Amino acid sequence: MLRRVGYIGVLLCTLLLMSCVKDDIKRGNDALRIGDYERAIANFSRALDVEPANRDARYGLALSYYAEAEQADRFNDSSFVRWSRAAREFKILYGLDSSGSIDANYSTCLFYLARATLGHDASANVLPLLNKSIALDSLNYFSYNLKGLILARSNVPGDVNSAKNIFIHIVTREPGFVSAYINLGNIYWDEGDVESAWDTWSAGLQKAPTNSSLIYWTQVAEDSLKSMVLSGRL
Amino acid sequence: MSVKGEKSMSILDKACDCALLHQGGEADVYELACGEDFYALKWYHSGCRFDSSVVDRLKHLNVPGLYRVRESGVRDNTPYLVYDFIEGVSTADVPAMPVAVALKLLRGVVQTLDVLNKEGVHHGDINPSNVLLCKSDNGLQTLLIDCGIVGPGALAYAAPERFQGKPASTQSDLYSLGMLLFRWIAGVDLLESGDYNELAAQALAIDGVDISSRLYDLECCKPQELSALEPLWKALLKESPENRAEDFDELDELLEIALDSIGVGEVTAQTALQKYAGEVLPEKMGRKFPTEQKSAFPYSKSDNENKKITLKIAVLVILGLILIAVVFFALVGTKSPDIDETGHLLLQKSRSLESVESGLENRGNSVPDTLPPAILKDLPTPVSE
Numbered sequence: 059m060l061r062r063v064g065y066i067g068v069l070l071c072t073l074l075l076m077s078c079v080k081d082d083i084k085r086g087n088d089a090l091r092i093g094d095y096e097r098a099i100a101n102f103s104r105a106l107d108v109e110p111a112n113r114d115a116r117y118g119l120a121l122s123y124y125a126e127a128e129q130a131d132r133f134n135d136s137s138f139v140r141w142s143r144a145a146r147e148f149k150i151l152y153g154l155d156s157s158g159s160i161d162a163n164y165s166t167c168l169f170y171l172a173r174a175t176l177g178h179d180a181s182a183n184v185l186p187l188l189n190k191s192i193a194l195d196s197l198n199y200f201s202y203n204l205k206g207l208i209l210a211r212s213n214v215p216g217d218v219n220s221a222k223n224i225f226i227h228i229v230t231r232e233p234g235f236v237s238a239y240i241n242l243g244n245i246y247w248d249e250g251d252v253e254s255a256w257d258t259w260s261a262g263l264q265k266a267p268t269n270s271s272l273i274y275w276t277q278v279a280e281d282s283l284k285s286m287v288l289s290g291r292l
Numbered sequence: 293m294s295v296k297g298e299k300s301m302s303i304l305d306k307a308c309d310c311a312l313l314h315q316g317g318e319a320d321v322y323e324l325a326c327g328e329d330f331y332a333l334k335w336y337h338s339g340c341r342f343d344s345s346v347v348d349r350l351k352h353l354n355v356p357g358l359y360r361v362r363e364s365g366v367r368d369n370t371p372y373l374v375y376d377f378i379e380g381v382s383t384a385d386v387p388a389m390p391v392a393v394a395l396k397l398l399r400g401v402v403q404t405l406d407v408l409n410k411e412g413v414h415h416g417d418i419n420p421s422n423v424l425l426c427k428s429d430n431g432l433q434t435l436l437i438d439c440g441i442v443g444p445g446a447l448a449y450a451a452p453e454r455f456q457g458k459p460a461s462t463q464s465d466l467y468s469l470g471m472l473l474f475r476w477i478a479g480v481d482l483l484e485s486g487d488y489n490e491l492a493a494q495a496l497a498i499d500g501v502d503i504s505s506r507l508y509d510l511e512c513c514k515p516q517e518l519s520a521l522e523p524l525w526k527a528l529l530k531e532s533p534e535n536r537a538e539d540f541d542e543l544d545e546l547l548e549i550a551l552d553s554i555g556v557g558e559v560t561a562q563t564a565l566q567k568y569a570g571e572v573l574p575e576k577m578g579r580k581f582p583t584e585q586k587s588a589f590p591y592s593k594s595d596n597e598n599k600k601i602t603l604k605i606a607v608l609v610i611l612g613l614i615l616i617a618v619v620f621f622a623l624v625g626t627k628s629p630d631i632d633e634t635g636h637l638l639l640q641k642s643r644s645l646e647s648v649e650s651g652l653e654n655r656g657n658s659v660p661d662t663l664p665p666a667i668l669k670d671l672p673t674p675v676s677e
Contacts, residue, residue, distance in 0.1 A: 065611075087630045091637075114631045121635050128642065159632060162639050200643070 079105045079112060086118045095126040113154045120147035120160075124167055131170070138178040141171040165195035172204060184208070199228045199235050206238070210245055218245060229261075236266040243275065252282045253292070303331055303363050303374045305600075310589045316421070318441075322590060323377055330377035331362060334438070335590045341371045346413055346440030353411060357404035359437040367591045378435055380426035383472075384419070386572045388479030391517040392556040393432075393568045397425070398473055399547045400434040405469075406540035408439070409462055416460030417445030418468035420475050427573060431566035447491045448481045452531050455492040463533035466543060470528025474503065477521075478510050482529075499531045520553035 086101030099122045105115035127140030148164040168191035172184035185208065191201040206224035209217040225242035228235050239262025246255035256279035263272040286292035309325035313332070318340045322333040336342070342364070350361040363374040389397070401423060405415060415422075415436065422438045441460075444450040451467035454460070474482045482503065483494045503525045504518045513521070527537040527546055537543045551561060 083631065087634055090634055091630075117635060118631050121631075121638055125638055160635065163635050166639065166642050198643075 079109050079115065082108075083112070083114050083118060086115070086122070090118060090122050090125065093125075093129075095122050095129070098122040099126070111154060113151070116147065116151045116154055117160060120144060120151050120167075121163065123147055124163065124170075127170065127174075137170070138174040141167065141174040145171045161194040162198070165191045165198045165201065168194070169198060169201040169204065172201070197232075199232050199238070202228050203235070203237055203241065206241060210241065218249075221245060233265055236262050236269055236272070238262075239265070240271060240275075243279075247275075247279070252279055252286065255279050256283055302365075302367075304333070304367060304372070304591060307331075307333075307589070312588050320590065322588065324374070331374050332377045333590075334373040334375075336371040336373075338370075341442055342373060343416075343440035343442050346416075347373065349411065349413055350439055353408075353413075355404060355407045355411075357400055357433065357435055358408065358439075359435060370591070372591070375437070378424055378426060378437070380424035380435055381572060382421050383423045383425060383434075383476060384421040386425065388512055389476045389568060390564055391477055391513055391521065391554060392551065392561050392564045394473055394476040395547050395551050395554075395556075396561045396565055397432065397434050397476070398469065399544060401436060401469065401472075402540050402544050402547065404434070404436050405465060406544070409465075409540055413439060414460035414462060415439050415465050415468075416454075417441040417449075418465055418472055419446035419449040420472060421446070423472065425569075425572065427569065430562060432569040432573070447488060448483050448485075450491075450495065451533070452492070452495040452498065453533060455495060461533065462539055463536050466528050466536045466540075467530070467533075469543065470525060473521075473524065473528070474507075478507060478512050480510070482506065496531055498529050501529070503529060514554075517554050520550045524550055 082101045082105035086098045086105065089095070089098035089101060099119060102115050102119035102122060105112055106119065109115065123140065123144035127137050127144050130140055131137050145164075145167050148160065148167050151160055152164060168187050172187040172191070175182045175184050175187070185205065188201045188205045188208075191198055192205070195201075202224050206221040206228070209221035209224065212218070212221075222242060222245055225238045225245070228238035229242065232238075239258050243255040243258035243262070246252075246258060256276065259272055259276040259279055263269065263276050266272060283292065303324065303326060306326045307324040308327070310333070311323045312320060313323050314321040317337075319334045319336040322335060324331040324333050344364065347361055347364045350358075351364070354360065359378060360376040361373065362376065365372060401418075405418075408415065415438075417438055418436075422436060424435045424437060426433055426435050444454040445468075447455075449468045449471040451464035454464050458464070471482055482501070483491055483498075485491045485494065504522055507513045507518060507521070524543075524546055527543065530536045537546065556564070
């Protein structure tokens with residue numbers, strides 16, 4: 059009899075703890091949605107204190123750090139520490155949930171971390187972070203783009219070609235990604251291939267007709283081409 | 293009837309072996325083995341039963357010279373009684389006793405009945421089969437069994453008023469003790485008949501029976517013993533209850549006087565007891581176990597075990613369902629349905645491709661192997677606007 063009462067007591071305690079965890083997660087999620095990241099972090103942390111392996115609480119905490127860091131980025135606040143913290147939570151979460159449902163967010167977080175790392179130390183090697191980000195989500199063109207920029211500025215032979223291929227990869231799969239046109243045209247311009255640069259920038263201009271940089275540099279390239287035709291160099 | 297045995301585990305269920313000891317008219321008696329413990333099971337025949345009020349009281353009594361009732365109830369629609377197994381021999385199976393031995397043993401029975409009487413319990417069926425002889429430090433002691441019978445009991449020992457349907461009383465037990473004493477001394481019953489009415493008539497005419505002459509004819513008593521016994525017959529074997537001894541105390545005194553009258557002191561009586569014990573006990577005593585005829589259970593043990601198994605399965609199923617519910621609750625119930633949706637919303641917001649800027653203007657200032665801060669600032673990010 060005493061043993062049965064003990065079993066029931068354990069069950070009730072388990073249910074009580076579970077309901078507490080559930081409440082904390084719900085409150086954290088509500089706070090996250092309205093932008094109260096501090097409260098969201100507090101609620102998700104409380105749920106994790108009771109149940110450290112709770113996937114939703116861990117995901118909520120990672121998203122809260124992510125959103126908080128992203129908000130700080132908008133205000134040009136120093137973000138390296140915040141992104142490191144968010145990436146750490148995503149890394150733990152990845153051990154709890156490898157179903158793929160969090161991969162896109164994790165990938166974006168790694169892009170931000172790579173960017174923040176370079177802001178912190180311009181000579182840092184963030185290619186492993188970006189490679190992991192791309193491996194997690196092959197549709198994360200922001201990571202591709204940053205990787206392309208890094209390779210375009212590298213002195214290692216072949217890296218510029220790799221960068222070109224990356225930007226071509228982006229514009230063919232995501233034609234709305236204007237930055238890739240600019241960066242690809244940039245490489246051609248540096249190589250002296252004004253015609254390819256003009257082709258690329260003008261293609262980007264068709265996608266983003268109001269983009270001031272594209273308008274300016276397409277015009278510069280066009281003028282250069284005209285000048286080259288008139289001078290007989292083309 | 294009480295079914296106390298069903299609350300905790302019944303001795304019937306705990307028993308691992310069972311052997312038939314005795315088949316009687318009222319019930320069959322079995323020996324039950326429960327590990328190191330042994331019990332006697334009285335399994336009543338159809339239509340026979342015991343007085344549950346008496347048996348319930350006996351369960352709480354521990355009277356010297358009285359059997360210890362452990363459990364009673366109904367199993368398979370049959371009343372049953374379980375008591376401690378007694379290693380002894382029924383006085384129905386022993387030869388005639390010397391008068392001194394009979395008087396000495398009867399004093400033991402009387403003292404037990406006196407205690408019972410003070411507890412408000414009357415035996416109701418005193419006869420040689422219900423008095424067992426057991427080994428003791430003094431050589432031999434009596435042990436009374438089967439209290440609480442419903443009905444007159446053994447007819448040859450039943451008082452006349454019991455034939456008239458009256459309940460057992462001190463006086464009816466005193467009458468039965470007189471008959472028992474005669475049986476022990478003579479080796480035969482005083483009243484003998486296979487017919488109920490004839491025995492009832494003989495009991496009603498008991499006042500006219502010359503008991504001393506009967507004993508004299510049987511040549512089992514000396515004259516001195518016959519005269520010493522005479523007051524006992526007068527105090528016990530009377531048709532009217534009012535004419536019998538008042539209580540067991542009085543009978544005990546009469547027995548003491550009778551022992552004195554035949555010139556038997558304590559030492560002589562003790563010696564006689566030990567000698568008689570040597571004659572009857574060695575060849576009669578001993579448990580049935582181990583026996584080759586084990587497991588002669590009169591009740592359906594397997595059904596009960598099936599019930600227990602079914603109950604266990606039911607409890608396990610319920611616990612299993614609770615466990616599944618808890619696991620389900622843990623996996624699904626605690627999962628906030630919105631957290632993945634929130635993650636998706638944040639991702640969509642992050643990856644909007646509105647108005648990306650480039651680091652084009654800074655290309656002339658680039659440093660090999662590094663990205664200048666200005667470029668990083670202008671780098672398109674998932675939330676750049």
